[in-house]
Amino acid sequence: MTAQEYAFAVIAAVGSISAIAVVTARNVVHAALYLVVALLSVGATFLLLGAEFAGWVQILIYVGAIVILFLFGLMLTKAPIGRDTLDNTHRWVGLLVAAGVFAGLAFLIQDAFPLDAEPFEVFHGSTSVVGESMFRDFVLPFEAISFLLLAALIGAIVLARKDEGN
C-alpha cells in the first residue's frame, strides 16, 4: 500500500458511506447534504488521480451549483419526511438488483484488473494540458456541449414558466 492508496481508502470509505446515506436518508434535506459529501469525495478522488481541473470543476459545478439547484427543487416541492413516503414498496427488489449489479461489476473488475496488479504512476493532467487538448482535438464536441447547454437553458425556462395565457 502506498501513501496515495491510504488516502484513497479514506476518501472512498467516506464517499461510499455518504452514497449509502444519500439513498437511504429519511429526510430529503439530509440526503442533499450527504450528496455534498459524496460529490466532494469524488472531487478529492479526481485531485488524487492528478486531474486537477476536473477535480475543481467537480467541486465548483456539482457542490456549488447542482446541489443548490437540488435544494431549490426540494424547497419548491414540499416533500413529506419518512421512509414510507420517500421509498416505494419495491425497496427489496431494488436492493437485490443493486447488489447484483455491484457483484457483477466487482467480478468483471477483478477479472480484468487483478487486485495485486502493479500500481500505476499518476498522470498529472494540468489545466494547460487539458485546455490545449480540448481546443485542439475536441473542438466539435465542445461546441456541441455549448449548444446543448443553451438548449437546456431555454428548455428549463420554457418548462418552469407559469402559463400567462390561461
Add this chain to the structure above:
Amino acid sequence: MIRLPFVLLFSAFLFSAGVYGVLARRNAVMVLMAIELMLNAVNVNLVAFSSSLHDVGGQIFALFVIAVAAAEVGIGLAIVILLFRNRASINVDEVNLLKW
C-alpha cells in the same frame, strides 16, 4: 502510485448505490440525486483510466459528462416543478397517465 481496481471498485459501488436509489425512491428529486451518483461513478472511471493510460482525453470527457449532468438536472428539476404544479405531488409511482 495507486492501483486501478481500487478506484474502479469505488466507482462500481457508487453506481450500485445510484441504481438502488433510482429503483427504491418515490420522490422524483431523490431519483434525480441517485442519477447524479451514477453519473459521478462514470466520471470516476473516466478519470481513473485517463490517469492510468496517461491520456488527457478521459478527463475531457469527464468534463463533458459534468456539463451534460448540469443540463440534465436543470431540465429534470423544471419537469419536477411542473409536475408538482399540476399534480401537487412528485411521487413517481403516482404519475401513471401514460401507463396502460
